[in-house]
Amino acid sequence: MRRVRYEHSGGPEVLFLEDVPVPEPGPGELLVRAEAIGVTLPVVRKVRETRDPIPLGGEIAGEVVACGEGVTAYAPGDRVTGLVFGHGYADYALLHEAMASPVPDAASAVDAVALVRSGLVAYGALHAARPAPGEAALVTGAAGGVGQLAVQLARLKGGAARVVAAVSDRRKADFVRGLGADEVVTYEDASWGDPVDYVLDAVGGALLKPAVGALAPSGRLVAFSSGGGTIEAYDLLVGAKSVVAFQMALVARGRPDTYEQWRKEVWELFLTGHLKPFVHGEFGLADASKAHAVIEERANLGKVVLVP
Template identity: 80%
Template sequence: MRRVRYEHSGGPEVLFLEKVPVPEPGLGELLVRAEAVGVTLPVVRKVREAREPIALGGEIAGEVVALGAGVTGYAIGDRVTGLVFGHGYADYAPLHTSMTSPIPDGASAVDAVALVRSGLVAYGALHAARPEPGEAALVTAAASGVGHLALQLAKLKGARRAVAAVSDVGKAGFVRALGADDVVTYDAESWGEPVDYALDAVGGALLKPAVAALAPHGRLVAYSSGGGTVEAYDLLVGAKSVTGFQLGLIARGQPETYERWRAELWELFLTGDLKAVVHGEFALEDAARAHAVIEGRANTGKVVLVP
């Protein structure tokens, strides 16, 4: 089978395609023939920054072709999606049942990788903000795979005004079509009227203007892999707060909540209330181009590999 790998850190150009044997599913694992693989910013960043090469994992979706020992509840031919911690940029990948869920009728594999993991991050970050109907919301990276879902969910949960922060004004039409009432670019001197809560997927230097955009008693939820710091004084003067969100803690510690969020996401998607937008579908051999789109902040929606 084909698999994408790299041997040293760098930009998208370090990725290459190799041929390797099809893996065998281990204990509690399914072997999935991948029909779609989600490309995420954390993985793109690790390719550039990690000291040692990592397996390119993430969301995958496709058809079960083999069962490992101890597997129950799944059968060959099932259509599933889930999170792979090993090699996921491949024709086939082993997927542990604890990280797997079925794809409902009426949805494709591409739909699944565009919706489930990104949607769960967006849903969880919104939940951490404790939104109340009638509040104003700010979403950074609002055109990204997670951000465009967070923007819609904020409106669905009752935000009277949703502000979309984007890297380029050319994305304004995209986020407005998904419900943004106002659009600001990262380099704007002011981000407009204060908001009650902010969902930040960027971090770094953007934390300061995101905190500044909060009204008194405003809440910022940080779920970025980009790091950054917040000055205590900036929180003190407006009695503002910052909360970190990490989906893995929910998946491991609150599985019932995780499953409920996932079911709600699929319901919203299948009724048409939530749109999972795909920026582009790239062949496996074009993984470098897919990474370049994300590194260049060019995507509007999810970037997907289609083996």
């Protein structure tokens, strides 16, 4: 089978395709023929920043072709999606049963990759913001895989009366307005408009300061990016503002019932036509470097997906 790998850190150019044997599923594992693979900013960052190469994991969706010992919930022929911690940029990937969830018949593998993990992160971040109907929300990284869903969910589940989308380039304005954003700002704008009640921050880093500055008194910022960054305590103190971190993995491990309920609600919103994930482009495995370049250049409008 084909697999994408890299041997040293760098940009998209370090990725290469290799031929390797199809892996055998171990205890509790599913061997999945990958039909769609999500490309995420954290993985792109790891390729550039991690000194020792790591497997390119992440979100996959496809058909189960074999099951390891002890698997009880799935069988060959089932369609699943889930998070792979080993090699995921490949024709076949090993997915642990505990990380898998079924894909409805009405959805494609690309739909599943664009919706489930990104939708759960967006849903969880919104939940952490404790939104009240009629409040104003701001979403950074609003045109990305998670941000595009967070913009929609702020209205659908948060009841936001006003949604502000923060993007890297003004050329993304029409896209995020199409998602339901009332206002669009860029990261370089001197002002992000009237204050908001909460910020869902998918970017971090240097954007944390203006994100805190965009909050109204007693406003809340939810940090859920892999971008790091520092917030001055005084900037919070003067407006009685607060920051809370959200991590999906902690919910999946520590609150499985909540995780499952959120997953069902995200699928229901999709299947009823209320929540619509958009895909920037579908790339073959041989073009994984092009997919990474789209994200590095902040050019994506929606989810970037590999389709073997």
